[in-house]
Amino acid sequence: MPGNEDLWPLRLVHRHWLIGGILAPLHADPGYRAAMKPEALYEVEGLLTGADGNPPITGLDVHNASVxxxxxxxxxxxxxxxxxFAVLPTTQVFPFDASLTWPRSIDGVPMSSYRRWMEVTAIGTLLGCPTIALPAGLDARGLPMGIQVIARNHDDLSLLQLARSWERATGRVQQHPPSLLG
Structure with a gap:
């Protein structure tokens, strides 16, 4: 794969084809379409009419993305x-105001869609490899940031063992128990 510049277009084709295809029957019904949130409309429209300045997804686009x-x-x-393992950040930004559905820009760079601000997670998804997010630290406000760890395909057990070792070494669950455990 040539580089990062291919990651987002590849993810768009994959996402629009899969999610847009699933949601297309709802989109075809005016009653359902009126109730769909903008992010769902984006996926279907990306497939059928184009999004982010791109044309509709074609069979050739799907083939090229598959290659x-x-x-x-x-x-x-x-x-x-x-x-x-491969280790990457979980997102390009620290936690943002909960009243925002998603950040519209990062360091002045516009985010073209609700998925763009966490583009780095596309790698694990596209690979189909087991991936887990682990807490890695806190920002100046005390809000968490994570890392994602990607393992070899079908090596879920090693990934879970790593995550358990990480938890034991850091004690994050004991320090900050999830509300469901609490």
Whole structure:
């Protein structure tokens, strides 16, 4: 895979094709369409009429995205011959005001959709590899940030063992128990 510039367009084709296709029957019904939130409309319209300045998704787009996704998978497969895990941030921003549905820009760069602000999570999704988010630290306001750990395909057990070791070493669950455990 050539580089990061391909990640977002690849994710868009994949997401619009899968999610847009699932939601298209609801979108076709005017009553349901009127009740759909803008983010759901974005997925269907990305498939049918285009989004982010792109035309509608075609069969050739899906094929080309599949070729790029396979190349990405092969690159990570080779990486996993030498390392056990890939570690990335979970998002491009720290937690934002809860009244926002999503950040509209990051450092002055407009986010074209509700998915763009967490674009880095597309990697694990596109790979189809087991991925887990782990707490990594806090910002100046005390709000959490995480890392995502991606394991080899079908190596869920090793990933869960790593996460358990991480939890034991950091004690985050005991320090900040989830409300459901509390």
């Amino acid at each position: 790029k996704r396979t190349a990405m998978y092969e690159t990570f497969r080779r990486l996993f011959e030498d390392v056990d």
